[in-house]
Amino acid sequence: MATSSEECRFLDDLKRKRVKITLFDTQITGVIKRITQKKTVILEDVSEVKSGRKFPGVKIIFGHEIRKVEFTHSANQDTLGNEEYKSEIHSFKKTGLDDVHEDCVNYVVIDELHEKFGPAVMHIQAQKVIGVGADVFGQTAQERLCWLQVATKKVVYLFDVLLLGGQAFKNGLSMIMENPHVLKVVHDCRCVARCLKAEFRVNLTNVFDTQVADLMLFYNETGGFLPDRVSSLQEVLRLHLKLPTTDLLPLWTKELHRKECPEVWYVRPSTPALMNVMAASVCHLLPLRLVLLDALMSDYTILVDAFMSSYHNQSVHMEQGEWTLPEEAEELLSVRQERMDWAARRYSMTDAGLLKRSSFDTQADSAFDMA
Secondary structure (H helix, E strand, O other): OOOHHHHHHHHHHOOOOEEEEEEOOOEEEEEEEEEOOOOOEEEEEEEEOOOOOEEEEEEEEOHHHEEEEEEOOOOOOOEOOOHHHHHHHHHHOOOOOOOOOOOOOOEEEEOOOOOOHHHHHHHHHOOOEEEEEEEEEOOOOOOEEEEEEEEOOOOEEEEEHHHHOOHHHHHHHHHHHHOOOOEEEEOOHHHHHHHHHHHHOOOOOOEEEHHHHHHHHHHHHOOOOOEOOOOOHHHHHHHHHOOOHHHHHHHHHHHHHHHHOHHHHOOOOOOHHHHHHHHHOOOOHHHHHHHHHHHHOHHHHHHHHHHHHHHHHOOOOEEOOEEOOOHHHHHHHHHHHHHHHHHHHHOOEOOOOOEOHHHOOOOOOOHHHHO
């Protein structure tokens, strides 16, 4: 069995070679630009064998789509008989997106400005709260928005921004993104807000950021400490919605593709499996917001209950026209100190005074129980 370094060299040796690849429904030829260690093939100069039709740009092929691979311009014109290569091709079919169930999210692809676009915009405009996500290509501050996802309670819309262009925003998406009466639930709003502003001059308005909410909860539960990093969406979903690993698989897959093959969002056409991954990244945002809101309000609710129970003791009264602070409110100081002590015992601390999330003792009681 090949080692990791041998596999890397093997994949690297295949660069710039022209191949014919048999897929489930067609055959294509192209020049290998790159093969990721997740067995995703990136081809350029691509054409369909039967029709001769050329594909513009590059084409990405996931391992599970490949049935057969042949060299077309090499000393060996036959199908590769090399057992090592056969093993690699077999592993193509065992990795990638084929572990993701394609029917688990109800999504609609919007890639043109007629038929589905108008009804989709009207449906979204009628909502009070929507989930919003984005997939981009390019380096930070130079990204190009490729896909915009919008989730309602019943369906996820996948807007192909590369194909729709600026007209999509002129014909309704801008009004939605800038509408102060429609709450947008986003995980890490920085990227989508930056892209909307830079490319389309759209100001994202009225946002609930689940990453910020998770950060505020950490701050509250540790008595005022900040973590050394923010949480990913899959971490927040696992922590607050208690989602099982199987439900988080599309998000892990998306993260791997973002690192291994960032061009995947830029290439057309996109596979149904990839679209399902995009839809899965926003379909939990609406219930996640409700859980985070309840958690953020827990201290407030407890304090209100304390005020309600204190009226028998008349702990709130007027003295010389000024309101005195109830004893129950003063207990917040001791609760904060208890939480700080609890956090200091359960976490390691960086030189900057931040708590290392990865160092948390999972066997310890929660900060809420300590309070």
